[in-house]
Amino acid sequence: MSGMGGEVRPPRGAGRLFAAPASDLTSHLATFGPVPDGPAASHLLDELQASGLQGRGGAAFPAWRKFAAAGSGRDPRSRGGAAVVVANGAEGEPRSAKDATLLRAAPHLVIDGLLLAGRTIGARELYLVTTAASLPYVARAIAERTDATAIRLREVPEAFLSGEASAVISSLEGGPALPRDKSRRLSSSGLAGRPTLLNNVETLAQVALIARFGAEWFRRLGTEEEPGTRLVTVSGSDLAPTVREVVGGMTVAAIVRAAGGSTDTLGAVLVGGYHGAWLPAERLDTPLTGHDLAPFGAAPGAGILVLLESASCGLKASAAIAGYLAAQSARQCGPCANGLPRMAEVLEKLAGGSRDTALPAEIRRLAALVTGRGSCHHPDGTTRLVLSALTVFSAEVKAHLAGGCLADRRARAGVAA
Amino acid sequence: MSRERRPAATLHIDWTLCDGRGLCTELLPERLARDEWGYPLARDGSGGDVPLAASQLEAARDAVALCPRLALTLRKD
Ligand code: SF4
Ligand code: SF4
Numbered sequence: 001m002s003g004m005g006g007e008v009r010p011p012r013g014a015g016r017l018f019a020a021p022a023s024d025l026t027s028h029l030a031t032f033g034p035v036p037d038g039p040a041a042s043h044l045l046d047e048l049q050a051s052g053l054q055g056r057g058g059a060a061f062p063a064w065r066k067f068a069a070a071g072s073g074r075d076p077r078s079r080g081g082a083a084v085v086v087a088n089g090a091e092g093e094p095r096s097a098k099d100a101t102l103l104r105a106a107p108h109l110v111i112d113g114l115l116l117a118g119r120t121i122g123a124r125e126l127y128l129v130t131t132a133a134s135l136p137y138v139a140r141a142i143a144e145r146t147d148a149t150a151i152r153l154r155e156v157p158e159a160f161l162s163g164e165a166s167a168v169i170s171s172l173e174g175g176p177a178l179p180r181d182k183s184r185r186l187s188s189s190g191l192a193g194r195p196t197l198l199n200n201v202e203t204l205a206q207v208a209l210i211a212r213f214g215a216e217w218f219r220r221l222g223t224e225e226e227p228g229t230r231l232v233t234v235s236g237s238d239l240a241p242t243v244r245e246v247v248g249g250m251t252v253a254a255i256v257r258a259a260g261g262s263t264d265t266l267g268a269v270l271v272g273g274y275h276g277a278w279l280p281a282e283r284l285d286t287p288l289t290g291h292d293l294a295p296f297g298a299a300p301g302a303g304i305l306v307l308l309e310s311a312s313c314g315l316k317a318s319a320a321i322a323g324y325l326a327a328q329s330a331r332q333c334g335p336c337a338n339g340l341p342r343m344a345e346v347l348e349k350l351a352g353g354s355r356d357t358a359l360p361a362e363i364r365r366l367a368a369l370v371t372g373r374g375s376c377h378h379p380d381g382t383t384r385l386v387l388s389a390l391t392v393f394s395a396e397v398k399a400h401l402a403g404g405c406l407a408d409r410r411a412r413a414g415v416a417a
Numbered sequence: 418m419s420r421e422r423r424p425a426a427t428l429h430i431d432w433t434l435c436d437g438r439g440l441c442t443e444l445l446p447e448r449l450a451r452d453e454w455g456y457p458l459a460r461d462g463s464g465g466d467v468p469l470a471a472s473q474l475e476a477a478r479d480a481v482a483l484c485p486r487l488a489l490t491l492r493k494d
Contacts, residue, residue: 181431183490333432334456369452372464375432 008033010213014221014247016229017106017205023137025144028108035112035147036211044120045071048207050215052227057088057163057200058272058302060290063207069187070197071121081194082124086172087114089130089138089201090156090163093273094324096304098231099201101243103134106205107141111148113204116211118150121197129154129168130201160274160328164376165198178330179376200302202231222248226289230300234259236307237266246288253284255305267310267407268392272301274321275381277388281310297388311411315351315396318389322347325382336379339370347386350400357401360390424468427492428477430457432465434488441480441489448473466492 008031011019020031048064055061070083087110091099103110110128118126128138132155142148154172156162162177169191171177190196199207206228210218219227226248232255235241242259252271253263268278271288277298279286286292288300308317326340343366350359367387370379390397399406428448437455448467452458459467469477474491481489 179433181433183429183431334435334437334454335432335452338454338456368462369458372462373432373456373458375465 010217011209014229015245016209016221017102017109017202017231017245020106020108023105023107023141025108025141028106032109032112032209032212035116035208044116044207044211047210047215051210051218052215052224053203053206053210053218055200056202056206056230056302058275060299060301063199063203066187066197066199067117067120069185070190070195081192083121083195083197084125084127084191085114085117085121085123086168086191086196086198087117087126087128087201087204088163088165088168088198089128089134090168090177091131091302092158092160092163093302093304094160095233095235095241095273095306096302097233097235097241098243098303100131100134102202102205102231103130104137107138108145109205109208110138110201111141111145111151112208112211113199113201113206114151115147116207117197117199117204121195123197124150125191126151127154127172127191128152128201129156129172131156131158133158160325161330161376161378164378166376168198169196178332179378181375223287223289225249225291226287226300230288230303232259232288232303232305234261234305234307236270236305237261237309239307249287249289251285251287252279252305255288256284256307259305261307265309265311266307267312268308268314270306270308270317270321270385271296271298271304273304273306274325274385275377276301276304277384278308278314278318278392280392296392297384311407311414313351313396313405313407314389314393315347315400316407318385318393319344319348319351322382322386325378325385329378330376333374333379335370335373339366339373340379340382342366343370343382343386347389350397353400353403353405355401355403359401360397363387363390425471425474425493426469426477428467428469428480429490429492430465430467431488431490432456434486435484436486436488438485440483440485444476444480444483445473 020027053063089099164179166180167177186196222228229245233243239261244259266281271279277296290299322344326344329336329340331337346363367383371383442449442451442457449457
């Protein structure tokens with residue numbers, strides 16, 4: 001085999017996860033070297049803690065803490081049994097393509113991370129869940145190696161909520177890929193009641209790099225709060241979904257440009273996907289960090305940026321998303337099943353040109369009514385998007401209630417010019 | 418819930434089970450109202466985990482026992 005003998009140097013630029021020239025095992029080993037083995041379980045936990053790696057599925061929970069919780073089984077409510085690790089590549093967000101891209105371009109890093117996670121917490125069962133489109137790439141990678149036979153591949157449907165942690169567990173147990181009540185913790189009582197560690201596939205790929213090159217190397221790029229690199233998906237305006245690996249703490253504007261987009265004619269950027277929040281054009285110099293985005297109610301999430309032209313109406317765009325999200329409600333929880341369609345409908349009215357001045361207050365009332373009243377965070381995420389629209393597009397709200405539309409006016413001025 | 422006292426227990430609503438017939442809201446009117454679709458609505462805005470005072474424990478136990486969908490659980494903190 002080529003590459004095995006040579007000295008492997010850690011990737012130096014921002015192209016870490018995609019440093020290998022091809023997705024096959026030989027290229028992978030030549031670029032990154034083999035997975036370090038030996039009993040270094042506690043060592044990896046220490047490195048993860050020092051690295052500051054946070055989950056890349058959206059929740060941004062410290063990776064080491066999740067590993068430690070599932071590994072300890074200390075929770076008295078745990079029914080015990082051998083631990084389970086799940087690599088989550090379901091990626092239900094329609095505007096995200098990073099997990100599919102990663103599984104296609106660097107499946108061996110994800111597999112390495114999954115094996116390392118299993119070894120670290122002493123798991124006997126390893127799963128990788130993803131959509132039908134990505135399965136063949138992973139299957140081919142698993143077939144290339146001898147150490148991955150324990151990994152079971154499972155398909156999940158392409159739906160907004162199918163990647164939600166408890167929905168993934170439910171589908172692995174043979175149930176529907178729908179969220180469940182959250183009275184049990186995954187770390188102590190997940191798949192079939194066993195301690196379960198569920199990580200996004202990008203998180204696991206980063207773990208595979210940190211296990212090889214260490215926390216200090218990981219932190220060489222990025223900022224204190226956002227160390228390392230992360231995958232982002234930029235789409236919208238006339239940009240097809242574009243996945244990039246970017247250095248932590250880059251500004252939203254810089255990321256848009258790195259993806260080949262232009263910020264010149266943008267009116268706003270939706271940060272964090274459909275459960276995210278709008279960032280107005282004049283604030284695109286905001287770094288993609290939890291701290292900097294917090295004033296806008298946004299977070300880096302799964303690294304999703306959606307561009308909106310200033311000649312496109314932010315209320316109409318938000319109403320379309322709210323309508324989509326309402327339709328994606330699993331319809332299990334009354335307030336979500338009834339409240340989201342109602343909220344989307346009222347926003348649609350406002351976007352559509354109704355001059356009823358009671359509409360914004362009615363949207364806010366419905367938002368307050370559904371928040372916190374579901375088994376998953378779908379009502380809260382939908383509410384975040386809708387309330388952010390009312391705030392960031394407040395001038396547009398006023399214009400609509402006065403019978404106009406600012407974006408339309410800008411579009412017409414643009415055509416005339 | 419008064420600010421000085423810690424809640425004696427928490428009433429958890431499993432929203433995936435509750436069908437909003439409102440029996441619990443009749444047993445715990447101090448804590449629960451009904452929203453416009455009939456689902457229990459915590460008066461303090463606490464969502465699906467409703468803090469209870471000691472004096473409300475008995476009514477909460479009844480609600481747990483009588484909920485036709487077995488959607489309620491009582492958790493001592
Ligand atoms: S809150 Fe909504 S999306 Fe989440 S489980 Fe309940 S019905 Fe489904
Ligand atoms: S009694 Fe049970 S089913 Fe009825 S509203 Fe209350 S929690 Fe829901």
